[in-house]
Amino acid sequence: MKKIHLIMSSLVLIAILILLSTVIYGWIISTFRSEPIIVESGSLTMDSAFYIGSDTDKDGVLDEQLYTLITEAGITFNAAMPGEIYTYKLEITNTGSTTGYLSIKANDVLPSIESLYNLLSVKFTDPKTLLPVELDLNAASIELFNDYLMSSNQTLSFVFQIYVKPSLDYSVQNESISIGYFELTLNQIENQ
16 A cells, blocks of 8 residues: 555656646746847838929920929819920939839820820930930820839939920810829839
8 A cells, every 4th residue: 555655646746747847848938039030121112202393484494493392193284385395393212221223104194185195295304314205195104214223312303394296276275184193113123
């Protein structure tokens, strides 16, 4: 009987040791925390502002290089006259920590009648090639340029003009064309 009692006591002691070891191990595991591993490859963010140039006679020559900030979406051309030039500027800054490719599109180019397509054009200097470019506003979406390399903290002052072609005649009187918005995209450069 003493032998059975000794075996039972030994089993209880072993069970208590196993239980105690499990509780201590669980407590150590639950309180052990490693610091998170963060690998930052860079960020791409940008700030932009949209301006219209002050040009009272709409000849493309600004009055003292003054620009006014535009804060609402959409540009509408009502009662435009042949030969008028409207000057705009986009100030774009890469505020991210890495270099990216900038692309700009004019979207939602919507005329009140189809014949207004091709009566307006956009003129600018391509920031990649520094050559003059003229594009007809002849579709609902027009890509002005793409893949312009912008390094971190770089600012691009993109000036462009909307030109009313001389072929505009009185058959389109009281009609309008609008540009809904400009889409600015800054994409990451692969394998940088």
